[in-house]
Amino acid sequence: MNYKWRKLRNKFFIISLSLAAAICLTPLILVTSFILQKGASSLDLNFFTQLPAPVGDVGGGMMHAILGTIYMVALGSLIAVPLGIIGGIYLSEFGKGGISKSLRIATDVMTGIPSIIIGIFAYILLVVPFKTFSALSGAFALSLIILPVVIRSSEEILKLVPNHIREAGLALGLPRWKVILFIIVRGNLSALFTGVMLAVARASGETAPLLFTAFGNMYLSSSPMEPMASLPVQIYTYAISPFEDWQRQSWAGAFVLIMLVIGVNLGARAILNPSAIKEFFKRS
Amino acid sequence: MEQTKEQFKFLSQHKLQTRLSGEFGDKIAKIVMQTVAIAILATLILMVILLVQMSSEAINEFGSDFLTNSTWDPISEEFGVLSFLYGTLITSILALLIAAPISVMVAIFITEILPLKLGQVLGLFVEMIAAIPSIVFGLWGLFFLAPLVRESITPFLKSTLGFLPFFQGPSFGIGILTASIILATMILPTITSITREVFKTIPQHQKEAALALGATREEMIKLAVLRPSFSGITGAIVLGFGRALGETMAVAMVIGNSSKITLSLFAPGATMSSVIANEYAEASAGLHLSSLCFVGLLLFAVTLIVNSAARFIVWKFSPLSKSERKEKRS
Amino acid sequence: MSESDNVLEVKNLNAWFGNFHAVKNVSNNYSRKSITAIIGPSGCGKSTYLRCLNRIHEEVPGARLSGEALLLGQNIFAPNVDPVELRRHIGMVFQKPNPFPALSIFDNVVIGLKLQGEKRKDVLMEAAQKCLKKAALWDEVKEKLQKQGTSLSGGQQQRLCIARALAVNPPVLLMDEPTSALDPIASAKIEELMQTLKEEYTVIVVTHNMQQAARVADFTSFLMLGELIEHGPSEVIFTNPKKTKTEDYITGRFG
Known part of the structure; x- marks a missing residue:
């Protein structure tokens, strides 16, 4: 083969790779800029501090939905995070037996379940018997989204701890549970926290599991047994509505949501590896 | 005398007590963990049982006809999943056709071409796409992409590929093509990041060996990077699917929510998940609700099969994982 | 020295990994205030043997052992002995310096005491100071006790790990190739430290470095394929061994 031809092909290959990268980033830029442009203009203090205006009236905000999202994500995390971390510890420290093998498979299956099906499950389990849409059922659905992610990330993180660290703890005459809790887990708190935050960020953007569990409402509610608004569902409801003002609010909601999710995401990654970030800024 | 006194103290200090408290905590810890693990397993099993139970009415009513019937009519209470199955498969396959090559190329670009730090930055941006909530993509698709598809992409495709049945018929913007493009965007980061993980497992010396033979970067990537990671990439693509x-x-x-099966990609359609999202809250209890649960059950089964297949491919056919398994065994 | 001066008496110790017989019928005695080195070709079971003595060996899945080891006359393998409690009496230093991540230097030293329930600040501080001094690290770290343990250099980290092991006050200290991950200067410091530790502790050290064994150890055991070939005072082993296998090994004819 001709060397010149090979070099040309190589160049073409690299150019097409860069092109692919550009194509890949285009939606990210388009989505964020579009939301920024449409959302920021309808974003004001009222958006955060007011309830929706009556149908047809202009104005109002999404305070109830923002608080609802925080409420349900917090409640869901309260259920899922401790269980998830315990599950992750179990897989990483006792990952050999039959139960842990089944748990690993179950975690894989749960990660792959479409979130809408988790919504159906929460509906059957908690909406049907109580005969009402409820924040509790929404939080439960979100907890099932968070759970497998936390299990998996905790397992991966704790598996990275070299075995001789565990042995060093045991060699001090400490029982295994103390070694795990006060040395292995404690030494990796920030990484575990990052895994949790990534899961929480993912859950706070979920719409499908809330559609027929928490459902949504137009006022402020704090009861777990009543329907509750959430930012994603509110965005959805407004987006498909025929009112232009609601559509504008939908944009603003999307702006807030994306800032929230990406902010938490980036923040969590920064916590995971502060030294790497420092180094990055030092070098560049 | 002094000697024995000291010895006595030494001995009593290091007298081993018989087993009392030591492993008690360990036992409790293990019981707690096993309880949690079993509870999680039980939840998953309960999910399947409840789904089957809720679907039973539809299963009894329609049986296997549910799979082959494309009618979905809540008013006359006749339900079949075929059109949604078609919608789900066609949008996902189309999304895969768009996303898979781009994802693999981006992964190569990040790991093999860009300098380490720059690659990490690009990788982070790609991960950010995965962080954008689905609803935001939907909003963007509805107000930006749909008009774009209607006004520029459709006329372009019609004028170039219009002789094919896929690219005929009127376009309303919302429809199968728009949904596929959105889906492609959303699965791109998934495939990219898994492919990157696969590339990471390739030892540096293999790449250097190829370069030392006088291979160009392109030839090196094809020889030393793509070939050994073929099964891993396949697994990544199937997971994206x-x-x-x-x-x-x-x-x-x-997607437009129409339960008609049409060849045209410009036409509206519906997927299994979209019909659940759109109709579930409004469905009055009874056959309609049960049918929607049945759709959910089938969707669960399909995703489970596809995800298991992906894991199986990675696990079974990857030469790297095979040697790792051997190492673990010995 | 009398018979009763033996701190640890090992009798017919066998150890397995699954079906692999790693340590075969080893018997030996270790007296107070002495250093014993265990040498042998790699894979000879010397680390496994050491890890039996504080029952860390049992933590590896599929590992078994049989035999007796008497710590001050008490069989440490007896069914009523709690391995967790036993390890407070037999400390261990590992091949790689492994201070606990995300713990300060101070916390690294006193973690054993702390997790055993000692909460009094002054007691912990006193213990930390005492052990860091014993490990010849106090002067280097007294100004920065709250810094991360992992921020120290490799040699300092290893001395920190020694201080950590001493803090629970064991009469016996096991060291598994404690200098193999260190540079020569840091190694020399550890060797020097071992000499002072001898004044108070019974030290058993596994090493692949025969010069080190000859320099620091009062006694040397030679292990091969899991069997104890020869044991005796170091000067005898290294100058006038009784077995040809030992002689072949120390003169470098194999291994």
Whole structure:
């Protein structure tokens, strides 16, 4: 083969790779800029501090939905995070037996379940018997989204701890549970926290599991047994509505949501590896 | 005398007590963990049982006809999943056709071409796409992409490929093509990041060996990077497919919700997840609700099969994982 | 020295990994205030043997052992002995310096005491100071006790790990190739430290470095394929061994 031809092909290959990268980033830029442009203009203090205006009236905000999202994500995390971390510890420290093998498979299956099906499950389990849409059922659905992610990330993180660290703890005459809790887990708190935050960020953007569990409402509610608004569902409801003002609010909601999710995401990654970030800024 | 006194103290200090408290805590810890593990397993099993139970009415009513019937009519209470199955498969396959080559190329670009730090930055941006909530994509698709598809992409495709049945018929913007493009965007980061993980497992010396033979970068990548990671990439693509199958909100907002099967990609359609999202809250109890649960059950089964297939491919056919398994055994 | 001066008496110790017989019928005695080195070709079971003595060996899945080891006359393998409690009496230093991540230097030293329930600040501080001094690290770290343990250099980290092991006050200290991950200067410091530790502790050290064994150890055991070939005072082993296998090994004819 001709060397010149090979070099040309190589160049073409690299150019097409860069092109692919550009194509890949285009939606990210388009989505964020579009939301920024449409959302920021309808974003004001009222958006955060007011309830929706009556149908047809202009104005109002999404305070109830923002608080609802925080409420349900917090409640869901309260259920899922401790269980998830315990599950992750179990897989990483006792990952050999039959139960842990089944748990690993179950975690894989749960990660792959479409979130809408988790919504159906929460509906059957908690909406049907109580005969009402409820924040509790929404939080439960979100907890099932968070759970497998936390299990998996905790397992991966704790598996990275070299075995001789565990042995060093045991060699001090400490029982295994103390070694795990006060040395292995404690030494990796920030990484575990990052895994949790990534899961929480993912859950706070979920719409499908809330559609027929928490459902949504137009006022402020704090009861777990009543329907509750959430930012994603509110965005959805407004987006498909025929009112232009609601559509504008939908944009603003999307702006807030994306800032929230990406902010938490980036923040969590920064916590995971502060030294790497420092180094990055030092070098560049 | 002094000697024995000291010795006595030494001995009593290091007298081993018989087993009392030591492993008690360990036992409790293990019981707690096993309880949690079993509870999680039980939840998953309960989910399947409840889904089957809720679907039973529809299963009894329609049986296997449910799979082959494309009618979905809540008023006359006749339900079949075929059109949604078709919608789910066609959008996901189309999304895969768009996303798979781009994802693999981006992964190569990040790991093999860009300098380490720059690659990490690009990688982070790609991960950020995965962080954008589905609903935001839906909103964007509805107000930006749909008009774009209607006004520029459709006329372009019609004028170039219009002789094919896929690219005929009127376009309303919302429809199968728009949904597929959105899906492609959403699964791109999934495939990219898994492919990157696969590339990471390739030892540096293999790449250097190829370069030392005088290979160009392109030849090196094909020889030393792509070939050994073929099964890993396949697994990544199948996992991306699994994710596309279950994606709900963004698709529900832009696909148009029509239970007709049409060849045209410009026409509206519906997927299994989009029909659940759109009708579930309104469905009055009874056959309609049960049928929607049945659709959910089938969707669960399809994604489970696809995801298991992906894991199986990675596990079974990857030469790297095979040698790792051997190492673990010895 | 009398018979009763033996701190640890090992009798017919066998150890397995699954079906692999790693340590075969080893018997030996270790007296107070002495250093014993265990040498042998790699894979000879010397680390496994050491890890039996504080029952860390049992933590590896599929590992078994049989035999007796008497710590001050009490069989440490007896069914009523709690391995967790036993390890407070037999400390261990590992091949790689492994201070606990995300713990300060101070916390690294006193973690054993702390997790055993000692909460009094002054007691912990006193213990930390005492052990860091014993490990010849106090002067280097007294100004920065709250810094991360992992921020120290490799040699300092290893001395920190020694201080950590001493803090629970064991009469016996096991060291598994404690200098193999260190540079020569840091190694020399550890060797020097071992000499002072001898004044108070019974030290058993596994090493692949025969010069080190000859320099620091009062006694040397030679292990091969899991069997104890020869044991005796170091000067005898290294100058006038009784077995040809030992002689072949120390003169470098194999291994």
